[in-house]
Every structure is written in structure tokens, then in C-alpha cells.
Amino acid sequence: MATAAASQVALSTPVGSDRGVRSSGIKGNNNLSFSNKQWMGATLAWESKAMRPRHANKVLCMSVQQASKTKVAVAPHHLENAKEPPLNTYKPKEPYTATIVSVERLVGPKAPGETCHVVIDHGGNVPYWEGQSYGVIPPGENPKKPGAPQNVRLYSIASTRYGDNFDGKTASLCVRRAVYYDPETGKEDPSKNGVCSNFLCNSKPGDKIQLTGPSGKIMLLPEDNPNATHIMIATGTGVAPFRGYLRRLFMEDVPNYKFGGLAWLFLGVANSDSLLYDEEFTNYLKQYPDNFRYDKALSREQKNRSGGKMYVQDKIEEYSDEIFKLLDGGAHIYFCGLKGMMPGIQDTLKKVAEQRGESWDQKLSQLKKNKQWHVEVY
Secondary structure: OOOOOOOOOOOOOOOOOOOOOOOOOOOOOOOOEOOOOEEOOEEOOOOOHHHOOOOOOOOOOHHHHHOOOOOEEOOOHHHHOOOOOOOOOEEOOEOEEEEEEEEEEOOOOOOOOOEEEEEEEOOOOOOOOOOOEEEEEOOOEOOOOOOOEOOOEEEEEOOOOOOOOOOOOEEEEEEEOOOOEOOOOOOEOHHHOOHHHHHHHHOOOOOEEEEEEEEOOOOOOOOOOOOOEEEEEEEHHHHHHHHHHHHHHHHEEOOOOOOOOEEEEEEEEOOHHHOOOHHHHHHHHHHOOOOEEEEEEEOOOOEOOOOOEOOHHHHHHHOHHHHHHHHHOOOEEEEEEOOOHHHHHHHHHHHHHHHOOOOHHHHHHHHHHOOOEEEEEO
16 A cells, blocks of 8 residues: 555455554564564675665664575464365454564555555454455444444465564454545644554553454465465555565475476555565565566556556566466466556456457456465455
């Protein structure tokens, strides 16, 4: 959600900022710290000045620094044993009370709006799989139902099942603060700001948070073929589930799963300062050049072939022949972000299909039938 304030949506549609009904400090002595630049006994990838983040005043998510060449040990391994993903362990009437570990700003000073990385301690009691969502119930009463709690907001989880602490006890959310500006005065109207996103971005370590879920199966990462191709297309905070995928594929030493395929991430945001987890992704690119590709669409900084703003669909068109060949070979393709991203992407894919002499409707139907097509928009 790099570019738009979120609105309330139904319980079935997750991810990143305030949507109705959808950073990173670590605790413990053996884990991460800014001062010693170590975690779990592994050294950081950037000891040189050249690899430090661009923004001097940008709060660097510690988890970004974890992408070193040595893969990280994870525990507990029993999180790999379940045959089916956990679903709705906690429901809105009986949510789980978790604790905020940390909240950190992810974007630079020139980013439009603020996006935060929020780490939550669930004590290992609300396990989840990559690609699932948590529900958050912000404090206060429902303005439409006096005396009743607030509605659940869904957020795609931005960490693997082991969390940023690699111990299975935390989960991370990528949250864009939803701020409302009066169109006439141009001034912020706090009374219309997103309730849940502001609650999360304003939270302090130790604050309590009501969680429901986990929910969702459409964005689960298929692992039956460790050499599969995964094409991920995100706008803004829609990158959340893909961060989880990529940590599992490239950062963690996951028992019984060694990825040898191709992961290709397309990320669309407004400008360079709006990039999310960029250092983390760039590190994978350096370490696994044969297994990871990373293309960015910066709408306020780049031009497409026609001289207009560069959006993710323009990047897709740029690589369309390759993408179609990969899809024909069984690749999975995932879309996550603002609902408005899909029409432009669908139009682009339809145009490319027609240029190739194919029917996009038939191709899309086949992709869905083969379970290669995964969409979560809000």
C-alpha cells in the first residue's frame, strides 16, 4: 500500500494498512542487536559502508540485517509437522492477547505516508503458515454498535512461521498508517484516520494487542516441488506475504525443505524511499543470483515505454514473454496489494496473450484450475 489510504473491507480480504475486517526489535540475549550486528551466531552481510542502508535517518528494521550468507537455524521444528495450515485458532469473540515487541518505521523521509514493521509476541500460541493473515481488534468500541468491540481488521503476516526471532514465538505485520486529509482544507482530520493502522503504528513495546486467526489458504506457498518457480507481484504493503516466502526460501535453514527453483519479485511503490525490505531483498539477489530476481516499479521516479509513470503492470509487460513461458511451464503467480492494481495487470496480461495468439480468458481459467493463480487484494 505504497500510495493509498486503506479502507474498511470484508473479513475475507487481507493485508497491510487499515482495512476493515486486515519493525523490528527482538527480545532475549542471544538474538539481534544493532550494536554487535549479530544474530544467532551468524555475522551480518554488510560490514562495509557500501552496504549500509541509504537513509541515514531511516529506522532500519533489524530483520533486514539478518540476510547473511549463512542460513539461520530455526526452531521449534514441530512447526513443520502439520499437514494442514492452522485456521481460526482464535475467533473475534475470544481473541488472543499478544504483546507488541517493537514498531519501526520502514520508509525514508521522502516516502508519501508512513509504513511500519510491527513485531508481535504470541508466545507460540497462535502459529501460522507463510501467506496467512492475522486479525487485529483495535481498542475501543465499535462506532456503529455502541458497547460492542471494534471490527476485526485483517493483515497479511510479513514473517515466516518462525518469526523475526526464528523461535516460532513472534509474527510481524507490515502496516501503512492510514491518514485522512480533508480535500477542501488539505489538513489532516484525525477523527477520520484509520483506527487500527494508527493503533499499530503508535504502539509501544509491551502494549497488548487482540489477535484473531490465522486465516487464509489462497496465498499459501506450495512446497511440493522445491524447484518450482514463484512469480510475486506486489504493490506497497502487499509485499508482506512475499517477505515471509523469501525468508523461508533464502534466509532460514528449514528442515526438509531446500529451495532450488526461481523466486521473482515485482514490487511497485511510489519512490525509492517507499521501498519496503529493500536491503533484505537486495541481499538475496547478491547471494542467490540464480534463484532470485527482483524488479522494482517506482511510479514517481521511473517512466514506462510510453513515457508515463512506471507501474507493476508495465514491468510485467516488459518481461511478458518470459513470464508467459514460465506460466506455461507450471510457475505459480501471486498478486497482493491494493484492489486497484488488478484491472491494469489483467488488461496487460490480456493484451500480451492476444499478441501471442492466445485467449487470456482460457489461459486464466487453466491457471486457476491448475492452482497456479493466487490473488489477495484489498
